Amino acid sequence: MNVAVAKTDRVEAADETPFALARSRLPGSGAVADLRREAYDAFQRIGLPHRRIEDWKYTDLRALMREVLPLAAAPDAEALARAAAALKLHAIDGVRRLVLVDGVLAPSLSEFGDLEPKLSLRSLRDILAGGDAALQKELFGLDSNNPMIALNSAMMTDGVVIAVADGAKLTQPLHVVHIASGGAPAAVFTRSMLKLGNDSSATLVESYIAGEGAAAYQVHDSLVIAIGDRARLDHVRLVEDGREAFNITSSAIDVGSHAHFNTFGMATGALVSRYQAVINVAGEHSRVETNGVNLLNGKQHADTTLVMNHDVPHCASREVFRAVVDDRGHSVFQGRINVRQPAQHTDAKMMTRALLLSDDAEADNKPELEIFADDVTCGHGATTGALDESLLFYLRARGLPEKDAQSLLIQAFVGEAIESIADDSLRDLAIGAAARWLEARA
């Protein structure tokens, strides 16, 4: 083998990677640039994950995504106008809206002014380009053994960095909206952070939507959350990306003591989506509720992969997951609960149910419990089934056409998970997203 030639090949290929092509546009230099380089190397060691990697068995990105698209251009006036139009359909009242268009914070569509006391909002771009080395390092703290996190670390361009000081109870939910404006297919890389001080509370809503004409774009997003002692976070994320889009999002959540984390996620959009979250229940007497819904049809594929780490005693976690799959859709739920030896009196439960609406629909469920403490209550359960024919007939005998009867039963099926959303208007937002999926199916 000719070493010189091989070397030349590699250098040429390296010049054309999305990372090399985007490098001059990625915020941050010096230490930040080094961290990016390291992260990209970590990504390249594995590349896009494939089915032979255990954790990605059901979501083979090498087959589904094939390649990482180049970094999207910063939005121009036209892109912002398309984004504004898309936003209209998903706007909710009474929230503070923070909008990212094609991966770039859009101040003109956002509300950064008149902040409640003890709330701070900054852009990831400013922080990476600025001089707070400690915060920068923290922002790079996600586990780069996961290739998609590593890729995101290397390429992240913007996001919202939110800090809520001790004792602050935010009255207004924060609504982070990711909009793909509908330009040429490209990839966006974003990372947001939320730090909740002790005794504080906040509500974070994330929506992923697309403007007119958005096609096979890629969203690579990540979220770092730290919840202080006695703090409460309510979190809702709704993936309503375009039907050809990809959405790969990773999150890491640290929960303090006597804290409460309630999170709800729903995928009705995107061709391929994966939400991978690691929740570290690190303080005693805390409670975590995670609820998820996938509504899939056509060739949609959605994967929710959760790791719940119980490291300390006296905590409870609940995972409720519902999948409704039609046509050739594919839903994946992987839930791992790790109860470490000190975590006595942990109460951790996981329940997943799938509703298959067609013969070709698939729902994979992989629960994993690893328990090293002996005095715990842990369990999981799973069911898979079709719509109940006798219920369908009852509804039809009362005048509901077939699709309407199905819709009512599907809404009831996912309702249990949606009910977990405490705030009325946010629950309505989720119900609305489910209704849009059902209408599109009719």
Add this chain to the structure above:
Amino acid sequence: MTALLEVKNLQVSVAEREILHGLTLTVNAGEVHAIMGPNGSGKSTLSHVIAGKPGYEVTGGEILFKGEDLLAMAPDVRAAKGVFLAFQYPVEIPGVATMTFLRTALNAQRKARGEAEFSTPDFLKKVREVAGSLGIPQEMLRRGVNVGFSGGEKKRNEVLQMALFQPSLCILDEMDSGLDIDALRIAADGVNALRSPDRAMVVITHYQRLLDYIVPDVVHVMSKGKVVKSGGKELALELEATGYAQYEDKAA
């Protein structure tokens, strides 16, 4: 005048086994018919086939509703045209609030008929009124359809729907099963309030008792998948005295 319901020589099989062997029945608007017969004679099968439940194969005969071919219509179309079956065993639908279900169903029927949907205040007023007369508490309407309802409450919920939808043909399958006398009286009063010259009722029952409360114009005796005898309301009393044994012999 066209009959409201004409069942002509109906033959029905389930899983390759014939259950109705050429059943004929004519019901005119304004009439109340009772169908009596021993368990297993095919009464529920007849009601299910009229309502359009899947799983039954009609191998012969026809059913006309206001002169139209009922068997060609989807179940929801039949409902919108005025066919209503009060089920022997109403199902429970967790997660669908009774109120939501009632509004969705009523508006689906109205939409199918080209009528305007009910406004929410009008609808609520109407439901409260009917529910009140049937002794159905508001709290029950917020619960999932039939979830946690007693047998009597389930049957009252069927009558509530009948009163809301105002169908022209009401088929009541064993409405009395599982009801004590008080519950039966309330449900029967609800049914009697709906008797009208443009509406017909087919009351299916195993026991004569129900017919003390809902007095029929015509009584049919069904046995082994056929109507074997028809007569006036005195036929029900006669059956009470003699039992079904003679009819079982006749059809055999």
